Amino acid sequence: MANKLTKIKWKHYINYIAVAIVTIVFGSLAFAGALPSSALYLLEKIAISIILAVSLSMVVGFLGELSLGHAGFMCVGAYLGGKASALLEPMLRGVPAGKEIALVISLVIGGVVAALFGIIIGLPALRLKGDYLAIVTLAFGEIVRSVFMNTSTESFGGALGLSTPRYNKNFLFIIAFVLVLVCLAVTQNLIRSKHGRAITAIRDNEIAARATGINVTKYKLAVFTISSLFAGVAGVLYSYSNYNVQSAKFSYNYSIEILVMVVLGGMGSINGSIIAATLITYLDNTLQTVLTGDLAVLQDLLYALILIVIVIYNNAPALKNFRERFNLQALLKRKFDPNHQKDDEAKWDRVPTKIEMNEVLSVDVQPQMSTLDPDKKEGV
Amino acid sequence: MEFIETLLNGLSIGSTYAIIALGYTMVYGIAKMLNFAHGDVIMVGGYMIFLTMANIGNPVLGLLIAVLFCVVLGVSIEKVAYKPLRGASPLAVLITAIGVSYLLQSTAQIIFGSAPKMVVVADLGNLTIGSLTVPYYMLITLGCSVVIMVALSLFVKYTKTGRAMIAVSEDKGAAQLMGINVNAIITITFAIGSGLAAFAGFFMLMKSPSLSNTLGAMPGIKAFTAAVIGGIGSIPGAMVGGILMGIVEAISLTIPAIAPYTDAIEFLVLIVILLVRPSGILGKVRREKV
């Protein structure tokens, strides 16, 4: 029995456990009425950010494609789910657990419709590579936003936004964190399965992956669809955590904010995405509520400086030695376990990025001006 | 007549986009990075023109100072924020570029306040030929843009530095082996791109005198779209893409039924073009090898 327990790869479950503990601790505090609204709102936002970051991390970190339209899929989920809940709420009034039924139905509607959009956009767009795919997803997000912005007042509210029922703030964050667990379960089981290996193989070398018989299009589309599905779910949660869904929120800036979470968390690291999403959302919220009045102008300045410093510290090749010297993990290991060896199997959620983005993203400049033989320059 | 006016208007919007897109495309071609802060350099250029106009009152001098300042700014941004990340993942550079963009916008608000400034660069009036009314600023924008584009093409094609730029964009490693100072070339590219951004700022202020710290954000994104439509990395592509975007924008705005969707329509054009030509209009389809 004890043997069995030690065989469980605890590293696989650490994030489930962490999220579950957070949910239980804060959940019980909320039941006891010890949490003020500011904490409840912040927890909702953090959960939504985590779902967005983890789902985007599938596309960017594991599939190796750059998407700048995640907020667009979220927008679809928020509007469709929000509309569904606004319509269902009066119908189910009086029915036992009517609100919960409405919530589940709108989650399904928002998620599925966003996933459908993922397929519609993914089918043609996945022919494109690198920055071309990135700009098409950005364009898609802006189109979705513009279309919802110009709807009539009766359908989706137009410029005034769609008014949606807000779910009880004492419980919504618990539901949101349960959905975080669902999102983690789906994502991690996919990534750790043989399909996940196929996906990372596509990221590391698409042609080689294709040559080994992996159906690249199928996998790309599947990842894109699942990612959009969870973006849609996050959108429905968003509509439940606000009284109004306004399309102005879902601009490319929001997509970029989600991308920042994924990149800061480390490409291909789900735990990293979770932590970065939490940190950034917390930082954003703190800057917003602490820097009031005349100090408000410093918010963006501080945010920008923190962002630049962290990215340079984490990524600059020149700082590699410095980073290794102050490497917390290495320090701890040296202290406690000199013979520590890495467990490769436990690393499925942190496959090191071997991708040469330069190669994926590059497109030839000015072929007609080139004096080089185009065949020679690529066969390095 | 109205259609010709719309078309001319589209050309002048488009040539501004093209000038911005050139900055995007050159930096992309050589440093292989998306410089999201490029749009905000335009804004900084705008504020420089504003300062000169308020203190000296000469628009040409304003343009000159703006170009100089933007060149210095662009080069320093490259040195401080992008150069340490050379060799790191391009996504990391993308994120610092976004950071720099926020930084420039909020610094501008701290220095110049939250109220947008009115900068009337020059009051030039209209040229009237028969029933055709064309503001002079449009002609100036068009003329300058053509000169800039021709000059840039000649520079890249015939000067040693220009050819070195092509070499670096083709193959950084090989270029280095041939004795090209890659770092210097990247710096020069940023300098040229930022200088062009100052020109774009000048054109935008000539057209519409409102200056705020978000001046460059949307034009920046649209110019990036234009660069991709034309085939990112390609200089003539940036011009074609920019002009196309401008004309689509102008026409769409004149039709009331679709006017509110103008931004969406521009992006739709992008999607359609990329579906037909996945590397943009003038971009080369890349062969892949293992």
Next chain:
Amino acid sequence: MKSVFKKVLAVVLATVMLATFAACGGANSYTANNTEFVIGVSGPLTGAAAVYGVAVKNSAQMAIDEINEAGGLNGVKFKLEALDDVHDATKVAANYAAMLEGGMQVSLGTVTTAPGLEFTKLSVEDNVFFLTPSASGDKIPEFDNGFQMCFADGNQGKVAADYVNGLGLTEIGVFYKSDDPYSDGIYKQFKEALSSSIKVVETVFTGEASDFSTQINSLKDCKFIFMPIYYQPASVFMNQAKDIIAADAVYYGCDGFDGLAGQFEDFSVIPQEVSMLSHFDSNATDGAAADFVKKYTEKFGAETLNQFGASAYDCVYAIFNAMKAAIDAGETIDVTISASDLSEILKAQFTGDFTYSGVTGTDIKWQDNGYVEKGAVKYVLKNANGK
């Protein structure tokens, strides 16, 4: 390195968060430690709409400073808590909660309508009284705790349409911002109330657009152009249109037009007539408005002077006067009074016979549904050149 480092960070963070959360437990005791009356407001202090939020923050602060210098309310001073929402509804909940937990007792709501829709529903949960200076959406005073100092959009649209119907025109031009609730709200009502015999040339813009040459071209034959937009894009439009649209045309706007003249070094470069229907004119030369303009300009400069600020200045004084009137009527208002108790007192005042005279009007009254009742004046900001 990263994973362990991050885990440690996460634990630290969670502890910090837990500590901060637990520290401020216990509902509705937030005002217990107040030593001043706290007025909260959420508005765009950064971003594209910052000029409106900054005007409100400055003016409200100015009013509060004046009240405090004059001794406050029976010796108790006031304090302004102004948070930034970047004109984004998503940020309002956090601002609202932070203000409430920071001891806010009464609020100026939000500066703009889009975030205001969120604020309206949040504030009714805790019964926080708010009097918004400038969130003019029709739905802002939806519940009994919300009041407006500005005209509601729908009413403005209707009044403007009545005015236009009386002019006997056959064709008018319209230039509005379709993604802005203010502009869209006014125009929708305007269109409904406009006589069907008048032909409308409709042009729109969205976002932060700053080039209107295409729209101007479509409008160039119109002699009357209705522009329910804010002064900033309006000034850009006029500057671009000055040689294209006929010099005898009339630009007609709503309260958003206020501040236009300040955008130009010399307003007469615009040859057309510019007028607006509003409650405040920042070029006022006499009366309370002129006093306000003078004080504001001395303190903060003319750059952010607009009707948002004037309205906010009035809001603070209206709340102050109402509190004073309630005390005179026998209510007790303690410095630690809870938001909800103060709300009941103020609601009774504002729906009662309380009237207020200030910068943006005299004998201002409020309807039971929260809409303001005061005179809207047609201000001619500028006559056509040569008149």
